[in-house]
Amino acid sequence: MSNIEFAEGKILASISQGVGRVVFNQPEKRNAMSVNMWEGLGQALDLFAEDSAVRCVVLQGAGDKAFVSGADISQFEKVRNNADAQKEYDRLTSAGRLRLSTYEKPVIAQIRGFCMGGGLGIAMSTDIRIASEDSQFGIPAAKLSIAYGFDMVRALVDLVxxxxxxxxxxxxxxxxxxxxxxxxxxxxVVPADQLDATVETLTATLAGNAPLSLRTNKMTVKAVLQDAADRDMEAIRAAMAGCFDSADYKEGRRAFMEKRKPVFTGA
Structure with missing residues (x-):
């Protein structure tokens, strides 16, 4: 399908061969995230969630200079100029952030160029991060006299x-x-000229795997990182049972015995 535009064209969404792709499309600002881009990201993810043919999602930046260079600082004077404004900024962007952090389908960050601040926060909210050798990372909060929220810092600590x-x-x-x-x-990390092919190989693998298994394993990994009191163990057990009772499990067993590639439907 051709690109569907959100956030006045600053978020582009497309679907091809079981892969939903989001492009952060503000290259003149190194794909810095504006408030409405967060809303557009949530809308794109909703589009993919409703399409059973989409097995995984890729996030990438337009051009070769940046994945996402951070929040759009040009908006700070208006929307993040003090603590109260920051609360309103968090409210306006929270839906998109929550949609990404709780997304059920696998999400891959295809990183090239700058991946800074809030852009790194986006990447850390994905499940798999593939970067080109010319990528640059960082969280310049200390150089702006700001602090990042608990969820982003926790994600950073969980990873590194x-x-x-x-x-x-x-x-x-x-x-x-x-x-x-x-x-x-x-x-x-791969050479820049191999980034597209590497991600394409990875998405083809994910798109061919069992959707119920991918969803359940993602749910379980997230639960491992949560406090015990926040884990929904009943949901995990139900999802596991759903895998073993599924038609896909039968198909997987048959395909293994018949020495062929399974065809999973997510049922």
């Missing part, structure tokens, strides 16, 4: 541990893709 989180947050400095890979912030 407290020692690396302190270094990233306290220095506010940029670091390269190989360092991001070393500390566990990204899954894989």
């Amino acid at each position: 541990g407290p020692a690396h989180a302190h270094m990233i947050l306290m220095t506010g400095e940029r670091f390269d893709a190989r360092e991001a890979e070393r500390i566990g912030l990204v899954n894989r």
